[in-house]
Amino acid sequence: MNKMFVSMALALGLGAAYSLPAYSQAKPDVLVKQRQAAMTLQGKYFGPLNAMAQGKIPYDQSVVTRNAGYLDALARMPWDGFAASTKGEKSAALPAVFTDTGKFKEHQDRFQAEVTKLASVSKSGDEASVKQQITAVGKQCGGCHEDFREKR
Amino acid sequence: MKRELRWLHASLLAAVSCAFAAYAEAQGDAKRGSYLAKAAGCVGCHTEAKEGAPAFAGGRALKTPFGTFYGPNITPDPQAGIGKWSEADFLRAMRRGERPDGSNYFPAFPYTSFTRMTDQDLRDLWAYLRSLPGNNRANQPHALSFPYSMRSLVSVWKRMFFTPGPLPNDPQLSPAAARGRYLVVALAHCGECHTPRNALGGAKKDRFLAGGKGPDDKNVPNLTPTRLKKWSDNELKEFLTTGMYSDGDIPAEAMAEVIRNTTSQLTPEDLDAIIAYLRALPALPEEPRDNKK
Numbered sequence: 001m002n003k004m005f006v007s008m009a010l011a012l013g014l015g016a017a018y019s020l021p022a023y024s025q026a027k028p029d030v031l032v033k034q035r036q037a038a039m040t041l042q043g044k045y046f047g048p049l050n051a052m053a054q055g056k057i058p059y060d061q062s063v064v065t066r067n068a069g070y071l072d073a074l075a076r077m078p079w080d081g082f083a084a085s086t087k088g089e090k091s092a093a094l095p096a097v098f099t100d101t102g103k104f105k106e107h108q109d110r111f112q113a114e115v116t117k118l119a120s121v122s123k124s125g126d127e128a129s130v131k132q133q134i135t136a137v138g139k140q141c142g143g144c145h146e147d148f149r150e151k152r
Numbered sequence: 153m154k155r156e157l158r159w160l161h162a163s164l165l166a167a168v169s170c171a172f173a174a175y176a177e178a179q180g181d182a183k184r185g186s187y188l189a190k191a192a193g194c195v196g197c198h199t200e201a202k203e204g205a206p207a208f209a210g211g212r213a214l215k216t217p218f219g220t221f222y223g224p225n226i227t228p229d230p231q232a233g234i235g236k237w238s239e240a241d242f243l244r245a246m247r248r249g250e251r252p253d254g255s256n257y258f259p260a261f262p263y264t265s266f267t268r269m270t271d272q273d274l275r276d277l278w279a280y281l282r283s284l285p286g287n288n289r290a291n292q293p294h295a296l297s298f299p300y301s302m303r304s305l306v307s308v309w310k311r312m313f314f315t316p317g318p319l320p321n322d323p324q325l326s327p328a329a330a331r332g333r334y335l336v337v338a339l340a341h342c343g344e345c346h347t348p349r350n351a352l353g354g355a356k357k358d359r360f361l362a363g364g365k366g367p368d369d370k371n372v373p374n375l376t377p378t379r380l381k382k383w384s385d386n387e388l389k390e391f392l393t394t395g396m397y398s399d400g401d402i403p404a405e406a407m408a409e410v411i412r413n414t415t416s417q418l419t420p421e422d423l424d425a426i427i428a429y430l431r432a433l434p435a436l437p438e439e440p441r442d443n444k445k
Contacts, residue, residue, distance in 0.1 A: 040399070047400025054394055138395070142405035151373045151404060152397065 028086040035081025036091070038074055045070045046137065053134035059127055068115075068122035071137075075115040079108050092150040100147075107144040114140050180239070185280025188273050190417040191339040192266070196409060197223035200289075209233070209287035214260055216367050218353060219296030221260035229286035242278045243271070248316055249306075256306035258294065259314070259353065260367070267316045268338035313354030325432060328421075332429025335422055336361075340414055345406070346375050348439050361430075364439030370406075377435040388427050392416065 026034065045067040051057045052064065087098045097104055118133045189195070200211030209232075210225035227233040234242070241252040249256060249263035257263060269277075299305060325333060336342045347355045348364035356362075363374035373379060380388065387398055392415035395408045402408065415423065 039401075043397075043400030043402075045400070046402075047396060050396050050400070050402075051394060056394060138402055139405060139408070141402035142395075142408040145402060146370070146404040146406055149404070151371050152401070 025083075025085075028083070028089050031081045031083055031086050032089045032091050035078040038077035038081070042071060042074045042078075042141075045074065046141070049134045050138055053131040053138075059131075061125055061127075064130055065122045068119040071115050072119040075112050092152070094148050094150055097148050104144075104148055107140070107148065111137075111140040111144060180275035180277075180279030182276070182279040182283045184273075185276035185278065185283075187417075188277045188339065189280055190414055191335060191422070192277070193340060193410060193414040194226070196413050197261075198226050199223070206287045206289060208281070208284055209289040210291055211289065214368065216260065216353075217369055218300040219294060221258060221294045221296075222292040224291045225287065225289050226281060227284050227287045228282055229288050232288040232290050233286055234281070235286060239275065239278050242281070243274050246274055246277075249310065249314065255303055256310065258296075258303070258306060259309065260294075262341045262344045264314055264355065265338055265341035265344060267314075268319045268334070270318065273339075309352065309354070312352070326428060328425045329428040329432045331422065332425035332427070332432075335418075335426050336429055340410075340426075342375065345372050359436060359439065361433060362436035362439055366406075368406075370404075374436065374438050375430055376433045377431060378437060380430055381435075385424075385427055388430075389423055392423060392426075 048057065048063060049067055052059045082093065082097050082104070084098060086093075087095075114133070114137045118130070118137050121129055121133045124130070195207050197212050197214060198208045198210055199205050200209070201213070202211075205211065206227075208225070208227050210223050212223040214221040214223070225233040228235040230236050237252060244250050244252070245257065245261075246263060246266040246269060248267070249259065249261065251257060266274075294301070319334060319337060322330065322333065343355060343361055345366040346361045346363055348359050348362060349355055349367070353367075361375040363372050363379070366372040383391075391397060391403075392411060395411040395416065396402060403411075415426075418426070
């Protein structure tokens, strides 16, 4: 009885494992499209903050808090899109993304940490430290683009 | 009577401005020099890439296929910096790529560009460097691979790839584009990264600003109209002042730093001049890109 239960459970588990890829592993071209979408949206919500940090547009606390919150989620999204299966896809990702995965991961972690910090600092409402943190986030964007993205 | 007064006025003015010019030539204007230092981006290579590192005290690593160069201390500290230099030593370094003892600088120091600077600008820049606080941060020796580590070979390199002296006139260019050319070529030394190099590290002159591989072996964009024609003047200006593309995207940190240190610090007129010059460049095809790295 017990044996039967185990084998049934196993069969169910296997079935789930087999059916899972259909949901979780998107095709490489779809993954590229999705990670690019996440990057595009980061640009959309980071752009105005960067412009505020440089005094190009007036500082707007409500926009800062909202965008920083969006960014905190967006900053986590692109990375699983750089799956090994996407290596051959046409994109601006440099081969280093797939060959120097350790360094790439470090950049992701540093970036996420700075964005999370921005989200928390933005709630404080202290304009000077918010602006400083926006600049820090921008440097992380460019730092990773330096080695891992083809120049535009 | 009125006319006489006007003459007197004019000659007085002339005398004063002559005297001023002579004074400026003898002394150098540190305030002008501070602007020139920004336009030339000196702080980038001559400051360690570390939070709170003392400006101009050296330490930045420049990784190239020939090895790693470390920017030296250019503060007036007499031991660690260039405090014992004379103005003539400075002019010689910038113009001819020679150290005060007569040996050669490696061309990681972009004297290939700075040699085009005018005497007045060099003197003003010197005056500015003299006005900096001295810092005793010791220099780090370059870590170069053999045979590139042989300084004496630089004289051969110079004979092949280095033409000292100011920019020849180009009557084709508008005054704005001519100013832009001076800024791009002599001061901002854009070509040091944006012009592809041959196997010996000499700039490919017929590929000026056509992009390809930069000195650190990373791809750099083409700055000739082939690529820039897609950008409006306003987009270019925004990019060079905010360090951001119009969609909020951020360029690689190497350019972001140049924007922070140099292009965002320029007067609007100088920025317009740079754009006018880039627009006047011959459109060169993209350098073939090798993406194996």
